[in-house]
Amino acid sequence: MIERARQALLGAACLLFTVCLLWAVRHLVALPAEQQALSVLLSRWLPDSGVSHPVTAVLLNFRSYDTLLEIGVLVIAGMVGISLARTSALEDPAMRSADPLLHALLRLFLPLLVLLAGWLLWAGSSRPGGAFQAGALLAAAGVLGRLAGLPMAFLRPGTLLRAGLVLGFSVFLLIALLGALDGRAFLAYPPGLAGALILVIEAGLSLSIGMILLALFVSAPVAPEEDADGGPPA
Amino acid sequence: MTSALLYVLAGALLCGGGLAGCLLVRHLLRRLLAFNLLGSGVFLLLVGLPAHRHGSDPVTHALVLTGIVVAVAATALALVLIRRYFHLTGRVSLPTGRQEDR
Amino acid sequence: MSGAWLPLATLATSLLASLIIFALPEHRHSIRTTVNILAATLKLALVAAMTWGVFQGRFYGISYEMLPGVRFVLRADAVAMLFAGLSALLWLFTTLYAVGYLEGSPNRSRFFGFFSLCVASTLGIALAGNLFTFFLFYEMLTLSTYPLVVHRGTPKALRAGRQYIIYTLGGGAVLLLGVVLLYQLEGDLAFRETGHLMGSDPARYPALIGIFALLVAGLGVKAALVPLHGWLPTAMVAPAPVSALLHAVAVVKAGAFGIVRVVYDIYGIDFAASLGVLEPLAWVAAFTVIYGSLRALWQSDLKRRLAFSTVSQIAYIVLGISLFGPLGTVGGLVHLLHQGIMKVTLFFCAGNYAETLGVHRVDELDGAGPRMPLTSLAFTVAAFGMIGIPPLAGFVTKWMLGRGALAADMAWVIPVLLLSSLLNALYFLPIVYRLWFRPLRGDWPAERALGRLETHALLLWPPVFTAVLTVLVGVLAAAPFSPLAWADLVALRMYLP
Amino acid sequence: MTELWLDGLLVCALLATAAGALLSRDLFRAVVMFIAFGLLMSLAWVRLRAPDIALAEAIIGAGLSGVLFLDAVSHLRRRPAGGAAEDD
Amino acid sequence: MSSLLMAGLLFTPLAWAVLCLLLAFRAARLASVIGMLLQMALSLALWAWVAEQGGFFYHLGGWAPPLGIGLRVDGLAVTFVLLTALVGAACGLHAGLYLDPSRPWQRYFWPLFWMLWAGLNAVWLAGDLFNLYVGLELITLAAVGLVVLGGAAPALEAALRYLFAALIGSLAYLLGVALLYAEFGSLSLVGVGEGAGSASPAASFALLIMLFGLAVKAALFPGHTWLPPAHGIARAPVSALLSGLVVKAAFYVAARVWLELGPALEAAVVGVLLGVAGSAAVCWGSWQALRQPQLKLVVAWSSVAQIGYLFLLFPLSHGVPEAVSLQAQQGVTLQVISHALAKSAMFLAAGNLILSVRSKRVEALAGVSRYLPLSLFSFGLAGVSLMGMPPSGGFAAKWLLLQASLASGQWWWAAVLLVGGLLAAAYVFRIYRASFQEVEESDPFYHPPRSLEIIPLVLALLALGLGLVAEPVLSVLGLPFGGEVLSP
Incomplete structure (x- = not known):
C-alpha cells in the first residue's frame, strides 16, 4: 500500500519534472539567437591547437583536463571490473563457436576492424574520429573475437593487463606534466609539438580504452561454479 | 533551425521518461537501460539547445563525447556489479522495504 | 599581556595531569597518585599566588578572538578567586580522599583522568571572563562528570547517568540559546563588576527579561533549583568522592556561580532589580530551600538525605544573590564557600561509614560514634554548621542573609530562613543522636578493617581537616582573608557606582 | 519541408524505441529496442551535424553497450535464482 | 612556485x-x-601560499576560460584541499594497517584511493561546471569501487544502490549545466x-x-537511503573517507552553484525547501541512529543527520543581510x-x-571502556564534536x-540546531552507556596495534581543537582573490 503510494508520488514527480523541463526549454528556445562566444573563440584559437578538427582540439587541448579525468573514470571502471573478476580460465568453453564459417569471417573481419580503428585515430586530427571512437572499435573487435572464443591471454588479470589499462592514461599524464616542468601550466603542450603529442596521447588512449572496455566485458562472472569469496567482516 | 528544436523536444521527453524509469523500475537491468535513455536525453539537450540558438557548436560535441565515455564506463561497471550480484544472490532487483532496519 | 601565564598555568596543571593520567597504564598506581597530588598542590599554590595578586590589585588575564566577534577570555577577579580558591582547596582534599576510597577498585586510570578534567573545567568556569568562555567550560564540565557518575557501570549507575546527562545537556541547550540571544542583542560582553546593561534601550527590556529567564533556567539545572533538581538525588549512586565533587566543588556550584555572574556581572544588580527579575528568583530560591529541606526529612538513605540537603543549601546562595543590597550579596557569596566546606565534610563522612561499616541508611548508624569517633565528630561539626549553630560557618551565612533580607525590604525571607533552619535541625539532629546516644544494634552490615586507625588514613584526615575549617571560617570570620572578608571585598566592588 | 518531416519521423521512432526499451515485458526485447534506439540516436546526431558523436554512438550505443546488455540478459536468464552462496 | 605546486597537486594523486x-x-x-607525505607537503605549501598571497585563477593548459578550464584557487578551495590531505592521509595510513593484505583484491584499494583523492581535489578547485561533472563522476566511481571491494553480496547491494543514486544525481546536475550553457x-x-543578472x-x-541532483549525491533527506548501507558495509577506513569527504564534495558543488546563482535568480523558496x-x-x-543495533550503522545514520545541518546554508544565505549570510557560510x-575530521575519526x-x-x-561493547580506553576515547572526542559541544569545531x-x-529572524532553524545537538548526544551517549557497562570476566578483547x-x-583531537583556532582558519577561508592569473 505504502509502496503503491510511493510509486504514484514518484510518477507524479517525474511528470511534473517533464512539464517543468518542457517549460524551461520553451523559454530557452525563445531567446534571441546571437553569436556564440565560445565558437568564435574556438575558431580563433584553433590554429594554435596543433590539430585542425575543432572537436579534437577541444577534447585534447583546450579542455584536455576533462578528458584526462574522464579517462580516469574509465580506468576506475576497469579496475573495479578486474578486481571483481574471479575467473581463472578466460576462455569460456560454452562460448566457443564451432561454426567454421564464423571463424573464417572473423579472421577476415577482425584485422579490418583494427585497421579501421587505426584510420579513425589518424583521421581524428582533421575530421570526425579520434581516440575514443578508435578505442571503442578495438573493444568491439575484441568482444567479437571473444564471443567467437578466440584466446586472449593478455586479458588474464595480471601485470600485463593492468599496465595496458593505464598505458594511455600514464602517457597522457606524463605529457601533461611536461608543460608544468617547463614552467608553464599543467597540461600545456610545448610549442610546436602539440600536434605530434596529441597523436601520441590518442594512440595510447585508443589502446587503453579498447582494453578497459574489453576487460569490463570479460570480467563479468560467467562460470556458475566459481567461488563466492566474501570479504572479512567490517 | 526547427529540426534541432524537434530533437530538443525529444531530449526533454527522454529525460522525463528515463527519470521515471530510473525511479520506478525495479529490475536492475531495466533501470540501467532507463539510465542510458536519461543520459541520451541530456546529451540531446546539451547539443540541441545551442544548435537551435546559434548553429552547430563543436564545444558541446566534445562535451557529449566525454559524457558518453563516462556513461559507458558507468554502464559497464554497473553491468559487472549486477551480474555478480545475481550470481551471488540470484536476485535481479534490490530488496525494498525495511532494509533500513537491518 | 602581563600575567597571562598564571591563569593559563592554573588551568594547565589539572589539564596536563588528566592527560598524563589517561596515558598511564592502569596498574601504575603510585605514579598516578603522585601526579594527582603534585598537581593538586601546585594548583593550590598557583591559586593562592593569584589570590594574593588580585588582592593587591594586579591584573591576570588572557583574551583572544576565537570566533569572528567572539573572544575567549580568562580573567582573575575577586569573585573568580572566591570560587577558584574553593575548588582548588577542596580538590586537594577530595583527591586524597579518592585515592584512599578507590584503593583496589578497577578503572582508576579513567576515574582520575576525568576527575582532573572535571576540576580543570571548574577552574575554567571560575576564571572565565565572559559568558561565552563560561559556557565553554560549563559544557566541558557536563561531559567530564558523566563518566564519573556512571563509574560503577551498574545498571543503576547507567540509569542515573542517563538522567544526569538529559538534565544537564537540556539545561546546556537552554543556556546556549540564552547566551546566543544575548550576544545577538548586546554583542560580546566581558564580565564586569557593575554589569553592562544599565543603559540599554527600554524597548529591549522584555527581550532581556526573557533572556534572563533562559539563562537562569539553563544554570538552574546544575544549581538544582526546583523543579530542575531531579538528577541530583539520582546521581547519588556515584562513589562518595564524586558526590562530594558534584555537591560541594564542581557541578552545583558551577550553576550557582553562573547565576552570580549573570546577575552581577552581566545584568548588574541595579539593573536586574529595576527589571524586576530578582523578586521571582528569590521566590524560586525560597521555595527550593523549603522543598529541599522537607524532602530531606523523609529520606532514610543517608546520601539521599544529604543530596536533598544540597538542593536546599544551594538555594541559599541564589537567595542571597536575589536580595538587592551588599549584605545579601555577601551572604550568598560566602555561602558558596561555607556550604562547600561543610557539605564536602558530610559526604566524606558518609563515604567513610559506607566503606568501613557498610552503612548506607540512617537507621543503621546507631552507635557509630564510639566506633568511628573522629569521623563522627567531623560529621557532627558539619551538621551543626548546616543547621546554623553559632559560631560555625553556617551561622555566619544565615546571619548575613537575614540582615540582607531586611535591608532589601524582603522581610518574608526571615521566616523562610527560620523554618529552613528548623527543618535542618530536624533532619540532622536525629542522625547526630543516633551516632552518639544510641547503642549498637547487632553487627555492622559489612565491616572492614582499613588500617590501624578507625578507618584508612586517607579517608579519615580529609573530613577532619574540613571539619576544622568549618569551625575556623566561622570563628575567624572577621579576620582578613577569611571567606567573609573576601566576600565583603567583592560586594564592595559590585555596589560601587 | 521534407527534411522536417524526416526529422519528425526520426524523433517519433526514437521515442517509440525508447518507450519500447522501457516498457517491453520481455527483457530481451527491451534490449533489442535499446540497440535500435542507439542506431536511431546515431542518425539523430548526424542530423544535428555532430558526426563525431554519431560515430561514437554507433559504436557504443548500438554496438558495445548492446552486446554488453545482451550478454548480461543471457547470463541472467541462464541461471534463474540459483545462487545460494550468500555470504556476509 | 605556485604554478609548480598546482601541477604537483594535480599530478601526484x-x-x-x-x-x-x-x-x-x-x-x-x-x-x-611516500605519496601521502608528498601530497600533504604540497597541500600545506599551497595553503600557506594562498594564506599569504591571496587566491588566484589557474588556467590549465594555458587556455583561459570560458573555452579553457580555469581552476579557482581561493582560500576555501585550498582549505578543503588541505583537509582532504589530512583526512585522506589518516584514512590511508589506517587502511594500510587495517586491511588484510592476504586478500587478492585489497591491492585495488590503493589505486582507487588515489583516484578518489584526485577527484576530490579536482572538485574543490574546479571553476568550470562541466569539469565539476567529470570530477564528481570520478569520485562516484572510485567510491563505489571502494565500497564493493571484495565483492560480497551485501557490499554489492549497497554499492548498486549507491551507484544508481549517484548516477541519477550526476545526470540531473548535467541537465542543469546543459540548460545553463544554452x-x-x-x-x-x-x-x-x-x-545570470536577472531572474x-x-x-x-x-x-x-x-541542486536536486547534488542533494541526492550528498544524501540529503529524503534522498539519503543509499548512504547508511554503503557507509555501513564498507571497511572502516573506506567509510571514513566516504563520510568524511565524499558526500561533502557534492554539497560543496551545490553551495558554490547556489552562492553564484542563487541571489540573482530569486530562489528563496528553493532555499527554504x-x-x-x-x-x-x-x-x-x-x-534512526538512536535505534540501530550495529555500531557502524549508528555512525552512518549520524552522517545523514549531520549533513542536514549543512543544508541550512541555503535559507540562511538568501535574502538576508550580507553579514548574516557570511556568518552562515562560515558556520557551514x-x-x-x-564533521569531516570528527566523522572520519569516529x-x-x-x-x-x-x-x-x-x-x-x-x-558487544560492554566492558570496552575498561580494557580499550584509547579507541573509545577517540570515539568519544569525535562524539563531542558531533554533538556540538565546546570547544570543538562542531560547537563553533x-x-x-x-x-x-x-539574526536573520528565522529562529526555527535555531530550534533545529539545538534539538539536533540533543539528539546527537542521545545516540553518542548510547554508545558510551554500552561501553561503560561492567562485565565480570577478564579482558576478552583483541588489542589492535597502537598505531x-x-x-x-x-x-578527533584536530576536530576538538578546531573550535579554538576557528578564527584564523575562517580568516583564510575568506581571502579575496589576488587577481593573479597563472598561465604562460
Whole structure:
C-alpha cells in the first residue's frame, strides 16, 4: 500500500519534472539567437591547437583536463571490473563457436576492424574520429573475437593487463606534466609539438580504452561454479 | 533551425521518461537501460539547445563525447556489479522495504 | 599581556595531569597518585599566588578572538578567586580522599583522568571572563562528570547517568540559546563588576527579561533549583568522592556561580532589580530551600538525605544573590564557600561509614560514634554548621542573609530562613543522636578493617581537616582573608557606582 | 519541408524505441529496442551535424553497450535464482 | 612556485594511482605513504601560499576560460584541499594497517584511493561546471569501487544502490549545466554567474534541478537511503573517507552553484525547501541512529543527520543581510571541516572497536571502556564534536549558525540546531552507556596495534581543537582573490 503510494508520488514527480523541463526549454528556445562566444573563440584559437578538427582540439587541448579525468573514470571502471573478476580460465568453453564459417569471417573481419580503428585515430586530427571512437572499435573487435572464443591471454588479470589499462592514461599524464616542468601550466603542450603529442596521447588512449572496455566485458562472472569469496567482516 | 528544436523536444521527453524509469523500475537491468535513455536525453539537450540558438557548436560535441565515455564506463561497471550480484544472490532487483532496519 | 601565564598555568596543571593520567597504564598506581597530588598542590599554590595578586590589585588575564566577534577570555577577579580558591582547596582534599576510597577498585586510570578534567573545567568556569568562555567550560564540565557518575557501570549507575546527562545537556541547550540571544542583542560582553546593561534601550527590556529567564533556567539545572533538581538525588549512586565533587566543588556550584555572574556581572544588580527579575528568583530560591529541606526529612538513605540537603543549601546562595543590597550579596557569596566546606565534610563522612561499616541508611548508624569517633565528630561539626549553630560557618551565612533580607525590604525571607533552619535541625539532629546516644544494634552490615586507625588514613584526615575549617571560617570570620572578608571585598566592588 | 518531416519521423521512432526499451515485458526485447534506439540516436546526431558523436554512438550505443546488455540478459536468464552462496 | 605546486597537486594523486595499480599491496602501501607525505607537503605549501598571497585563477593548459578550464584557487578551495590531505592521509595510513593484505583484491584499494583523492581535489578547485561533472563522476566511481571491494553480496547491494543514486544525481546536475550553457553560453562558474543578472525561469529551473541532483549525491533527506548501507558495509577506513569527504564534495558543488546563482535568480523558496529537508534529515537521521543495533550503522545514520545541518546554508544565505549570510557560510564551512575530521575519526575508531570486540553490534561493547580506553576515547572526542559541544569545531559551527539564524529572524532553524545537538548526544551517549557497562570476566578483547589507535585520536583531537583556532582558519577561508592569473 505504502509502496503503491510511493510509486504514484514518484510518477507524479517525474511528470511534473517533464512539464517543468518542457517549460524551461520553451523559454530557452525563445531567446534571441546571437553569436556564440565560445565558437568564435574556438575558431580563433584553433590554429594554435596543433590539430585542425575543432572537436579534437577541444577534447585534447583546450579542455584536455576533462578528458584526462574522464579517462580516469574509465580506468576506475576497469579496475573495479578486474578486481571483481574471479575467473581463472578466460576462455569460456560454452562460448566457443564451432561454426567454421564464423571463424573464417572473423579472421577476415577482425584485422579490418583494427585497421579501421587505426584510420579513425589518424583521421581524428582533421575530421570526425579520434581516440575514443578508435578505442571503442578495438573493444568491439575484441568482444567479437571473444564471443567467437578466440584466446586472449593478455586479458588474464595480471601485470600485463593492468599496465595496458593505464598505458594511455600514464602517457597522457606524463605529457601533461611536461608543460608544468617547463614552467608553464599543467597540461600545456610545448610549442610546436602539440600536434605530434596529441597523436601520441590518442594512440595510447585508443589502446587503453579498447582494453578497459574489453576487460569490463570479460570480467563479468560467467562460470556458475566459481567461488563466492566474501570479504572479512567490517 | 526547427529540426534541432524537434530533437530538443525529444531530449526533454527522454529525460522525463528515463527519470521515471530510473525511479520506478525495479529490475536492475531495466533501470540501467532507463539510465542510458536519461543520459541520451541530456546529451540531446546539451547539443540541441545551442544548435537551435546559434548553429552547430563543436564545444558541446566534445562535451557529449566525454559524457558518453563516462556513461559507458558507468554502464559497464554497473553491468559487472549486477551480474555478480545475481550470481551471488540470484536476485535481479534490490530488496525494498525495511532494509533500513537491518 | 602581563600575567597571562598564571591563569593559563592554573588551568594547565589539572589539564596536563588528566592527560598524563589517561596515558598511564592502569596498574601504575603510585605514579598516578603522585601526579594527582603534585598537581593538586601546585594548583593550590598557583591559586593562592593569584589570590594574593588580585588582592593587591594586579591584573591576570588572557583574551583572544576565537570566533569572528567572539573572544575567549580568562580573567582573575575577586569573585573568580572566591570560587577558584574553593575548588582548588577542596580538590586537594577530595583527591586524597579518592585515592584512599578507590584503593583496589578497577578503572582508576579513567576515574582520575576525568576527575582532573572535571576540576580543570571548574577552574575554567571560575576564571572565565565572559559568558561565552563560561559556557565553554560549563559544557566541558557536563561531559567530564558523566563518566564519573556512571563509574560503577551498574545498571543503576547507567540509569542515573542517563538522567544526569538529559538534565544537564537540556539545561546546556537552554543556556546556549540564552547566551546566543544575548550576544545577538548586546554583542560580546566581558564580565564586569557593575554589569553592562544599565543603559540599554527600554524597548529591549522584555527581550532581556526573557533572556534572563533562559539563562537562569539553563544554570538552574546544575544549581538544582526546583523543579530542575531531579538528577541530583539520582546521581547519588556515584562513589562518595564524586558526590562530594558534584555537591560541594564542581557541578552545583558551577550553576550557582553562573547565576552570580549573570546577575552581577552581566545584568548588574541595579539593573536586574529595576527589571524586576530578582523578586521571582528569590521566590524560586525560597521555595527550593523549603522543598529541599522537607524532602530531606523523609529520606532514610543517608546520601539521599544529604543530596536533598544540597538542593536546599544551594538555594541559599541564589537567595542571597536575589536580595538587592551588599549584605545579601555577601551572604550568598560566602555561602558558596561555607556550604562547600561543610557539605564536602558530610559526604566524606558518609563515604567513610559506607566503606568501613557498610552503612548506607540512617537507621543503621546507631552507635557509630564510639566506633568511628573522629569521623563522627567531623560529621557532627558539619551538621551543626548546616543547621546554623553559632559560631560555625553556617551561622555566619544565615546571619548575613537575614540582615540582607531586611535591608532589601524582603522581610518574608526571615521566616523562610527560620523554618529552613528548623527543618535542618530536624533532619540532622536525629542522625547526630543516633551516632552518639544510641547503642549498637547487632553487627555492622559489612565491616572492614582499613588500617590501624578507625578507618584508612586517607579517608579519615580529609573530613577532619574540613571539619576544622568549618569551625575556623566561622570563628575567624572577621579576620582578613577569611571567606567573609573576601566576600565583603567583592560586594564592595559590585555596589560601587 | 521534407527534411522536417524526416526529422519528425526520426524523433517519433526514437521515442517509440525508447518507450519500447522501457516498457517491453520481455527483457530481451527491451534490449533489442535499446540497440535500435542507439542506431536511431546515431542518425539523430548526424542530423544535428555532430558526426563525431554519431560515430561514437554507433559504436557504443548500438554496438558495445548492446552486446554488453545482451550478454548480461543471457547470463541472467541462464541461471534463474540459483545462487545460494550468500555470504556476509 | 605556485604554478609548480598546482601541477604537483594535480599530478601526484593520478600518478600514484597508476603506480599503485602496477604494484602489489605491500609495495603500493609503501609507495602510498611516500605519496601521502608528498601530497600533504604540497597541500600545506599551497595553503600557506594562498594564506599569504591571496587566491588566484589557474588556467590549465594555458587556455583561459570560458573555452579553457580555469581552476579557482581561493582560500576555501585550498582549505578543503588541505583537509582532504589530512583526512585522506589518516584514512590511508589506517587502511594500510587495517586491511588484510592476504586478500587478492585489497591491492585495488590503493589505486582507487588515489583516484578518489584526485577527484576530490579536482572538485574543490574546479571553476568550470562541466569539469565539476567529470570530477564528481570520478569520485562516484572510485567510491563505489571502494565500497564493493571484495565483492560480497551485501557490499554489492549497497554499492548498486549507491551507484544508481549517484548516477541519477550526476545526470540531473548535467541537465542543469546543459540548460545553463544554452542560456548563458559559458561553462565557467564565474561566467555563468555574471550572465545570470536577472531572474530567468529556465535558469531557475536549471538551478533547481542541479541542486536536486547534488542533494541526492550528498544524501540529503529524503534522498539519503543509499548512504547508511554503503557507509555501513564498507571497511572502516573506506567509510571514513566516504563520510568524511565524499558526500561533502557534492554539497560543496551545490553551495558554490547556489552562492553564484542563487541571489540573482530569486530562489528563496528553493532555499527554504532545502532547509526544511535538512532539518528533517537532522531529526530522522538522529532518530534512526538512536535505534540501530550495529555500531557502524549508528555512525552512518549520524552522517545523514549531520549533513542536514549543512543544508541550512541555503535559507540562511538568501535574502538576508550580507553579514548574516557570511556568518552562515562560515558556520557551514566549519561544520564541513569539523564533521569531516570528527566523522572520519569516529569511523576509524569504530573500526578498531569492531576489530577488538569481534562483533558489529553495539551491545558487544560492554566492558570496552575498561580494557580499550584509547579507541573509545577517540570515539568519544569525535562524539563531542558531533554533538556540538565546546570547544570543538562542531560547537563553533553551531554557534555561528545559531547567530545567523537568530539574526536573520528565522529562529526555527535555531530550534533545529539545538534539538539536533540533543539528539546527537542521545545516540553518542548510547554508545558510551554500552561501553561503560561492567562485565565480570577478564579482558576478552583483541588489542589492535597502537598505531591503529593513534590515527583516529589525532583526527578527533584536530576536530576538538578546531573550535579554538576557528578564527584564523575562517580568516583564510575568506581571502579575496589576488587577481593573479597563472598561465604562460
